[in-house]
Amino acid sequence: MRASIFWCMALPIWYYSLFGLRKGFYFSALVMALSAAILFTRADTNLYMPYRTLFNFSLVYIAIWLVCHLYEVQRRKVSSFLHSLALQDALTGVCNRHALENDFALIQKQFIHIHMLLIDIDRFKNINDKFGHDIGDAVLITVANILGQSKQVQEVYRLGGEEFIILLKNMDHQQVSEEAEKIRQAIEDETFHSHQEDIKLTVSIGISSLQPEQEFNDFLRAADEKLYQAKREGRNKVCF
Numbered sequence: 001m002r003a004s005i006f007w008c009m010a011l012p013i014w015y016y017s018l019f020g021l022r023k024g025f026y027f028s029a030l031v032m033a034l035s036a037a038i039l040f041t042r043a044d045t046n047l048y049m050p051y052r053t054l055f056n057f058s059l060v061y062i063a064i065w066l067v068c069h070l071y072e073v074q075r076r077k078v079s080s081f082l083h084s085l086a087l088q089d090a091l092t093g094v095c096n097r098h099a100l101e102n103d104f105a106l107i108q109k110q111f112i113h114i115h116m117l118l119i120d121i122d123r124f125k126n127i128n129d130k131f132g133h134d135i136g137d138a139v140l141i142t143v144a145n146i147l148g149q150s151k152q153v154q155e156v157y158r159l160g161g162e163e164f165i166i167l168l169k170n171m172d173h174q175q176v177s178e179e180a181e182k183i184r185q186a187i188e189d190e191t192f193h194s195h196q197e198d199i200k201l202t203v204s205i206g207i208s209s210l211q212p213e214q215e216f217n218d219f220l221r222a223a224d225e226k227l228y229q230a231k232r233e234g235r236n237k238v239c240f
């Protein structure tokens, strides 16, 4: 009986790998308490033996438990870091397209009225050509920050290049138009900086309204069509 209880030392490894950090901790603590109690009560009659056995068992058990716990903490950190990397745009720090598709699937189940704002910086190529790629990058970061400042905006997504997306929930046509116009105006009012001169920018915004049973790609395509209408009509414009 006393020998078989030493097999309990392997249990924290199973608990942490099967049940994760919290349950792993509690189960390991429970096993340790039970094993220690059994060892203590069933130990040899020799006066010092119960204490010595208990001490050795506890020492080894805690060492194994500690290694399992630290390993699981580290594994979780790495896993959440990789998860955030997978969903984040590396340059601007906002969410990427993968995150957008994930969030859309969730939001679609929870809300009826959903609008997509597809925001594209006008003539962004000129910024890169005239001021260099670094300044172009800095402009993208500032634009992403401005987009995230509105109270109505929970998340900003970068679709790629100079295109950003915002999803607005539970707002009517009028409110969505006003919000898009605020964004357009905020970018127009901002002064971006380069080493040589100040830069003024505008954005064009296409808006689509989610139709019942509409797929993500069709929702995006509808916003894209409106965006190109805004571009065709002279840029610095919101099209619904």
Ligand SMILES: Nc1nc2c(ncn2[C@@H]2O[C@H](COP(=O)(O)OP(=O)(O)OP(=O)(O)O)[C@@H](O)[C@H]2O)c(=O)[nH]1
Pocket (backbone or CB within 6 Å): 091, 120, 121, 122, 123, 124, 125, 126, 128, 132, 133, 134, 135, 136, 137, 140, 160, 161, 162, 231, 235
């Ligand atoms: N600096 C920088 N530039 C990028 C990045 N991604 C894409 N671009 C550039 O963004 C530019 C997009 O140019 P276009 O698609 O021609 O669009 P545009 O010049 O904004 O013109 P319109 O959209 O028609 O108003 C290209 O020059 C790309 O090289 C990036 O991460 N950083």
